[in-house]
Amino acid sequence: MDAKELWQRYQDWLYYHEGLGLYLDISRMRFDNTFVESLQSKFEQAFREMVALEKGAIANPDENRMVGHYWLRNPDLAPNSQLRAEIVRTLEEIEVFADQVHTGAIHPPKENRFTDIISIGIGGSALGPQFVAEALAPDLPPLNIHFIDNTDPAGIDRVLSRVGDRLSSTLVLVISKSGGTPEPRNGMIEVKQAYSRRNLDFAQYAIAITSTGSNLDKVAKSENWLGTFPMYDWVGGRTSEMSAVGLVPAALQGINIRAMLDGAKQMDDATRIANIKNNPAALLALSWYFSGNGKGEKDMVVLPYKDSLLLFSRYLQQLVMESLGKEKDLDGKTVYQGIAVYGNKGSTDQHAYVQQLREGVPNFFATLIEVLEDRQGASSEIDPGVTAGDYLSGFLLGTRQALYENHRDSITVTIPQVNAQTVGALIALYERAVGLYASLVNVNAYHQPGVEAGKKAAAVILDLQNKVIKVLQSERKGLTIGEIADKAGASDQVEPIYKILRHLHANNRGVVLTGDLSKPGTLTVSLT
Numbered sequence: 001m002d003a004k005e006l007w008q009r010y011q012d013w014l015y016y017h018e019g020l021g022l023y024l025d026i027s028r029m030r031f032d033n034t035f036v037e038s039l040q041s042k043f044e045q046a047f048r049e050m051v052a053l054e055k056g057a058i059a060n061p062d063e064n065r066m067v068g069h070y071w072l073r074n075p076d077l078a079p080n081s082q083l084r085a086e087i088v089r090t091l092e093e094i095e096v097f098a099d100q101v102h103t104g105a106i107h108p109p110k111e112n113r114f115t116d117i118i119s120i121g122i123g124g125s126a127l128g129p130q131f132v133a134e135a136l137a138p139d140l141p142p143l144n145i146h147f148i149d150n151t152d153p154a155g156i157d158r159v160l161s162r163v164g165d166r167l168s169s170t171l172v173l174v175i176s177k178s179g180g181t182p183e184p185r186n187g188m189i190e191v192k193q194a195y196s197r198r199n200l201d202f203a204q205y206a207i208a209i210t211s212t213g214s215n216l217d218k219v220a221k222s223e224n225w226l227g228t229f230p231m232y233d234w235v236g237g238r239t240s241e242m243s244a245v246g247l248v249p250a251a252l253q254g255i256n257i258r259a260m261l262d263g264a265k266q267m268d269d270a271t272r273i274a275n276i277k278n279n280p281a282a283l284l285a286l287s288w289y290f291s292g293n294g295k296g297e298k299d300m301v302v303l304p305y306k307d308s309l310l311l312f313s314r315y316l317q318q319l320v321m322e323s324l325g326k327e328k329d330l331d332g333k334t335v336y337q338g339i340a341v342y343g344n345k346g347s348t349d350q351h352a353y354v355q356q357l358r359e360g361v362p363n364f365f366a367t368l369i370e371v372l373e374d375r376q377g378a379s380s381e382i383d384p385g386v387t388a389g390d391y392l393s394g395f396l397l398g399t400r401q402a403l404y405e406n407h408r409d410s411i412t413v414t415i416p417q418v419n420a421q422t423v424g425a426l427i428a429l430y431e432r433a434v435g436l437y438a439s440l441v442n443v444n445a446y447h448q449p450g451v452e453a454g455k456k457a458a459a460v461i462l463d464l465q466n467k468v469i470k471v472l473q474s475e476r477k478g479l480t481i482g483e484i485a486d487k488a489g490a491s492d493q494v495e496p497i498y499k500i501l502r503h504l505h506a507n508n509r510g511v512v513l514t515g516d517l518s519k520p521g522t523l524t525v526s527l528t
Contacts, residue, residue: 375389
């Protein structure tokens with residue numbers, strides 16, 4: 001297309017939301033009208049399924065659950081009065097709690113105020129709160145937040161070291177739907193021990209965000225923790241940012257959670273429109289389907305041109321990949337669906353992987369996130385008539401053009417500024433786009449059997465470790481790894497056993513490896 005035709009295509013496909021000041025430009029995706037028409041019936045079905053989902057249909061058949069994260073920002077949509085009341089009550093309780101913490105009405109036993117938060121969670125219980133904290137927390141928040149989102153001992157130590165002597169004024173959020181997920185459970189135990197070492201009563205610093213009646217809920221109530229907030233079985237982890245999972249840490253940091261909910265609600269209203277051209281989530285789903293041929297054949301590269309949106313691509317990795325990455329479709333057919341997501345921030349990427357994006361393997365489409373406002377207040381000139389923000393805008397527009405010229409497609413999402421309302425809108429936009437795309441390709445976007453398989457495999461390894469230790473404890477002489485495997489009844493697990501023993505040896509856990517470390521099969525293993 002020549003410049004005039006591109007300008008017309010831009011105008012034809014541009015979406016604008018007046019209330020949010022949000023633009024969506026898919027004009028640099030090279031689909032034609034025939035392609036759009038070919039998907040019309042699929043979209044009509046997707047729109048119908050979304051209506052049913054919001055009315056309380058069992059949209060997650062594998063787990064026999066409703067899917068209700070849309071109700072969190074508009075409780076009037078909830079299918080019964082009990083759910084509506086619970087959503088409203090929880091939001092009010094979060095606001096009251098945050099206010100009491102800020103004013104010192106709720107405070108630690110030995111201090112006048114809480115100064116810090118340690119938030120312990122994994123997956124959606126960490127990625128959403130981390131993204132929102134990076135995007136929206138003020139430079140001098142009422143409480144500084146620190147995240148433990150892994151079972152890495154060195155990572156836990158680093159967080160505790162950074163908190164240091166402020167542990168006595170640090171509030172702990174433990175976020176886990178079941179209370180049995182290993183990573184948050186391990187983090188909680190480690191942090192609890194850190195409080196104990198300082199003669200601090202952990203219960204007086206701890207908040208549980210969990211399902212009613214879960215193991216964590218029982219522990220919190222039996223130990224008389226400072227408080228609990230609910231997680232609902234109809235809200236998945238990757239769509240939980242507008243629940244207590246995300247709202248409690250956001251409110252504590254002084255983020256306007258009502259504005260975030262309002263932005264999401266406005267976007268939800270916009271993405272209910274059963275018309276592809278007038279629905280921004282449908283436009284995204286259309287573009288994803290076109291680029292990947294409905295099979296995820298191309299990756300999604302997310303480039304936010306704003307430092308505060310650095311973690312948006314990481315947040316979208318889980319939302320998109322955990323929702324869409326499925327082996328089986330809803331009919332039980334093997335389909336291997338999904339869209340791989342990766343990204344960093346612009347213009348950092350002008351000096352990183354944009355070289356490959358423009359000239360390397362064309363196995364992706366780009367999503368550029370543009371923020372119109374450069375900063376709060378006036379900008380000084382870097383060059384005559386040019387500011388640093390002008391350079392940033394120029395890099396974005398230049399990258400978009402350079403990619404298109406070399407036949408690489410892109411989407412551009414533009415917001416007026418990074419604030420609670422626009423961040424809420426971005427979250428809601430992509431949540432709906434994922435739901436619509438899942439319908440187009442006939443997969444369940446709301447379960448995660450692969451994640452559960454990984455957890456089960458890890459449990460098997462830990463069980464094997466216990467068997468190996470028992471074998472070594474029962475022997476007075478050193479054994480080869482093969483002999484250990486035989487005695488443990490796991491002769492087909494020699495390699496995992498070797499790696500278990502190597503890990504224990506490296507951490508001075510009483511395992512001694514004798515012999516040539518480059519020849520694992522010849523090693524002799526014993527206990528100290």
